[in-house]
Amino acid sequence: MTDLQQTNWADPEIVQWCQYLLDSYAHWMKQELIERTGTPLEQAERLFNSAFVVASHGAEDDPVLNYGNRAALDLWAMNWQQFTQTPSRLTAEPGKREERERVLEQVKTQGHISGYSGIRISSSGQRFLAEQITIWNIHKPDGTAIGQGATFVIWKYLS
Numbered sequence: 001m002t003d004l005q006q007t008n009w010a011d012p013e014i015v016q017w018c019q020y021l022l023d024s025y026a027h028w029m030k031q032e033l034i035e036r037t038g039t040p041l042e043q044a045e046r047l048f049n050s051a052f053v054v055a056s057h058g059a060e061d062d063p064v065l066n067y068g069n070r071a072a073l074d075l076w077a078m079n080w081q082q083f084t085q086t087p088s089r090l091t092a093e094p095g096k097r098e099e100r101e102r103v104l105e106q107v108k109t110q111g112h113i114s115g116y117s118g119i120r121i122s123s124s125g126q127r128f129l130a131e132q133i134t135i136w137n138i139h140k141p142d143g144t145a146i147g148q149g150a151t152f153v154i155w156k157y158l159s
Helices: 003-007 012-029 040-048 070-076 094-110
Strands: 053-057 065-068 112-121 127-139 145-152 154-157
Touching: 012 040, 012 053, 012 065, 012 112, 012 127, 012 145, 053 070, 065 070, 094 112, 094 127, 094 145
Parallel strands: none
Antiparallel strands: 053 065, 053 145, 112 127, 127 145, 127 154
């Protein structure tokens, strides 16, 4: 089975999630994350294949990752099934989780932040510094909060 088949980014629920993610990004950042032409399915494919990292989690008490584009899956060294079963706190090392949680709480109250940097860890134990991260609240059109998204272009592996 190929990575693309395992990913299932074309699943209607994932396509809908991508619309919430993209609409919320545009709401908070006053610009689009990707080109929004074409159908929602075409936008989901464009988002999945973007060169920059995009990841999100739901609004659970201990949020679980529910979306990662190809760049995110590659960076965290996971397939779709592994990624979407991972509590998002596990993307940070144990000593960095408190700072990460503080930032996510800040986003909950102010809607978004930009310019955040943090050390993260892949499933293989590879540490990396993600820089200039944008994090935003994801909501439905009626304003119901349903999660948080993050995107970044710059990362460097640490020894």
